[in-house]
Amino acid sequence: xxxxxxxxxxxxxxxxxxxxxxxxxxxxxxxxxxxxxxxxxxxxxxxxxxxxxxxxxxxxxxxxxxxxxxxxxxxxxxxxxxxxxxxxxxxxxxxxxxxxxxxxxxxxxxxxxxxxxxxxxxxxxxxxxxxxxxxxxxxxxxxxxxxxxxxxxxxxxxxxxxxxxxxxxxxxxxxxxxxxxxxxxxxxxxxxxxxxxxxxxxxxxxxxxxxxxxxxxxxxxxxxxxxxxxxxxxxxxxxxxxxxxxxxxxxxxxxxxxxxxxxxxxxxxxxxxxxxxxxxxxxxxxxxxxxxxxxxxxxxxxxxxxxxxxxxxxxxxxxxxxxxxxxxxxxxxxxxxxxxxxxxxxxxxxxxxxxxxxxxxxxxxxxxxxxxxxxxxxxxx
Amino acid sequence: xxxxxxxxxxxxxxxxxxxxxxxxxxxxxxxxxxxxxxxxxxxxxxxxxxxxxxxxxxxxxxxxxxxxxxxxxxxxxxxxxxxxxxxxxxxxxxxxxxxxxxxxxxxxxxxxxxxxxxxxxxxxxxxxxxxxxxxxxxxxxxxxxxxxxxxxxxxxxxxxxxxxxxxxxxxxxxxxxxxxxxxxxxxxxxxxxxxxxxxxxxxxxxxxxxxxxxxxxxxxxxxxxxxxxxxxxxxxxxxxxxxxxxxxxxxxxxxxxxxxxxxxxxxxxxxxxxxxxxxxxxxxxxxxxxxxxxxxxxxxxxxxxxxxxxxxxxxxxxxxxxxxxxxxxxxxxxxxxxxxxxxxxxxxxxxxxxxxxxxxxxxxxxxxxxxxxxxxxxxxxxxxxxxxxxxxxxxxxxxxxx
Numbered sequence: 120x121x122x123x124x125x126x127x128x129x130x131x132x133x134x135x136x137x138x139x140x141x142x143x144x145x146x147x148x149x150x151x152x153x154x155x156x157x158x159x160x161x162x163x164x165x166x167x168x169x170x171x172x173x174x175x176x177x178x179x180x181x182x183x184x185x186x187x188x189x190x191x192x193x194x195x196x197x198x199x200x201x202x203x204x205x206x207x208x209x210x211x212x213x214x215x216x217x218x219x220x221x222x223x224x225x226x227x228x229x230x231x232x233x234x235x236x237x238x239x240x241x242x243x244x245x246x247x248x249x250x251x252x253x254x255x256x257x258x259x260x261x262x263x264x265x266x267x268x269x270x271x272x273x274x275x276x277x278x279x280x281x282x283x284x285x286x287x288x289x290x291x292x293x294x295x296x297x298x299x300x301x302x303x304x305x306x307x308x309x310x311x312x313x314x315x316x317x318x319x320x321x322x323x324x325x326x327x328x329x330x331x332x333x334x335x336x337x338x339x340x341x342x343x344x345x346x347x348x349x350x351x352x353x354x355x356x357x358x359x360x361x362x363x364x365x366x367x368x369x370x371x372x373x374x375x376x377x378x379x380x381x382x383x384x385x386x387x388x389x390x391x392x393x394x395x396x397x398x399x400x401x402x403x404x405x406x407x408x409x410x411x412x413x414x415x416x417x418x419x420x421x422x423x424x425x426x427x428x429x430x431x432x433x434x435x436x437x438x439x440x441x442x443x444x445x446x447x448x449x450x451x452x453x454x455x456x457x458x459x460x461x462x463x464x465x466x467x468x469x470x471x472x473x474x475x476x477x478x479x480x481x482x483x484x485x486x487x488x489x490x491x492x493x494x495x496x497x498x499x500x
Numbered sequence: 501x502x503x504x505x506x507x508x509x510x511x512x513x514x515x516x517x518x519x520x521x522x523x524x525x526x527x528x529x530x531x532x533x534x535x536x537x538x539x540x541x542x543x544x545x546x547x548x549x550x551x552x553x554x555x556x557x558x559x560x561x562x563x564x565x566x567x568x569x570x571x572x573x574x575x576x577x578x579x580x581x582x583x584x585x586x587x588x589x590x591x592x593x594x595x596x597x598x599x600x601x602x603x604x605x606x607x608x609x610x611x612x613x614x615x616x617x618x619x620x621x622x623x624x625x626x627x628x629x630x631x632x633x634x635x636x637x638x639x640x641x642x643x644x645x646x647x648x649x650x651x652x653x654x655x656x657x658x659x660x661x662x663x664x665x666x667x668x669x670x671x672x673x674x675x676x677x678x679x680x681x682x683x684x685x686x687x688x689x690x691x692x693x694x695x696x697x698x699x700x701x702x703x704x705x706x707x708x709x710x711x712x713x714x715x716x717x718x719x720x721x722x723x724x725x726x727x728x729x730x731x732x733x734x735x736x737x738x739x740x741x742x743x744x745x746x747x748x749x750x751x752x753x754x755x756x757x758x759x760x761x762x763x764x765x766x767x768x769x770x771x772x773x774x775x776x777x778x779x780x781x782x783x784x785x786x787x788x789x790x791x792x793x794x795x796x797x798x799x800x801x802x803x804x805x806x807x808x809x810x811x812x813x814x815x816x817x818x819x820x821x822x823x824x825x826x827x828x829x830x831x832x833x834x835x836x837x838x839x840x841x842x843x844x845x846x847x848x849x850x851x852x853x854x855x856x857x858x859x860x861x862x863x864x865x866x867x868x869x870x871x872x873x874x875x876x877x878x879x880x881x882x883x884x885x886x887x888x889x890x891x892x893x894x895x896x897x898x899x900x901x902x
Contacts, residue, residue, distance in 0.1 A: 165894065180835060308560075366901070
């Protein structure tokens, strides 16, 4: 099997699953119970919190565990909007955010917030000038993803953060879900107030994630009814998920140091091979994109057909974000970049992890050539 | 980022005359220990300052670590450049831009140790200031209250330029003033008292009274976590956990309710004094603040203090609760202190503790107790744990899971 759909989800590391089982068995008590067993679980969670904080260079009390990336994004955006609406009801984001942000902003628009969706250029990147021009007195939040999940485009987070330092009343949220472990992000230098993470994008279990909330940032909780997570997220903690996620993050950051170059080589190889194929158009920008995502279009071939043809050969790729791939036909992101209907509706995304190899890349390229040529024959007839 | 070194100023230390070497060496040990996570960084001590070469390491985390060290008055972030006038001008401009977007006014102050340099200090101020001015927008010179002061030092080997100063933690280097026993309860006050005692250079050991099952593992965990936070400032810290249940039971049985708290505090002091003796500590520190609770009235302190001859250091004695809480937040102990677990002071708290106890009555009530035996037993069974800044007990215990 060749699995090239790591932007949708990554396979949990075996060590991570081991931890998950062990914790479920041995540390099953409720961390809020006051007896000794509860205390042990609480200590375990706090150790995990410390380790996560250390590995991303923040403080322990700035890590809030959530049920995943979607909740982290919702908590950040709605949490700030609701808490600070008296100061202003204007929010800024981009046209190419993940659905969990995009839809949240749409929902806030319905209840009276004003949202500016920044356009992007042909590379899928926002312009700082656009951003600065759209800032008003009533602006309370700027929310921008670090690495785009469809194209792999990296946004200029550090520059945005530096510019926002001149607007100290505006909170800055970054969706770092596709970036963690692949594209480093400096928290201390980028003026980030909130940042979302999702466990299953870095070989952890699903149903778990966390939000970095800079200390001193007040936000309204989405879930109330308990003192957990500094009163920012009520509900009994997903203990095995949290611990397993912590381990996954450690192992991922370790792989990043060791194997990043292998992954870049793989992406470059596939990109180089595909760009020689006549019908293929590479959508991922040449410069400033993440090392694990490559997006291309084959106009005239329906991506769904291509995906099923490849899966007959035990190769798994996807169209766009898994979270919205079943809904509309055209990618919102590719439209925002300015591609025409043919290109935007025929996009394929391959996305890698540290364990993918160059020989998998070779097999994939051969298979794709064969499938495309077969499909083209069928289509012509 | 253009900065390549940090100048550490000693402040009060330089007044120490003949003992200065001792103080400075202690400080250098601490600086080296704190900067261990940054292998690129090197430390050199000079006569009146210490110079930290960054060698490519970002300065923010290094500054943060240095600000936790007592004995440092101030930190100056600086860059070394060659003596060409143009290089100096350019570097000064870059340093100025780095100081942040809100800077509206500045001035240049030049010191010229290298007297052969072709321009004198006044000229240099003009030459550098003029260059910065003509290459920046919306900025003017203000020689009285500038937002930023660009400091330039001309030395024979190079020029040193800086416009970023950071305050240090002040105080004296840890370990330069002997050792005290801190009575650590888990509340807001005692960790702050420990921090302030450490600020004057003493090494602190914790004494915590633990009364299972009246106080839980989590109450103990709380003081362990507090101790762990304080290792940031004090390096490794020893903690003595005293089993206190038997003493409390004896008091409950033999002492009238309104004196039970006074007597309990007297036992705590007796036990702490004994532990101090065994560990070569010459004083006891507490988090008492005058008038805050019943045990902290003058009559109370007078009665409690009778049982020990050791000096008792009370750094918070004249502080208001608000001031104490501010420090507690600043040093990172507040969030731990407010965790809501019973401690040995609250479990047996009488409904109406005497606010004006006296020595005579306390002695009379205690007369029937086996004081020495209770104290000895508690001391013998005291458990001692070590804490260091690097790792906690939990991190090691759970390391296979994480």
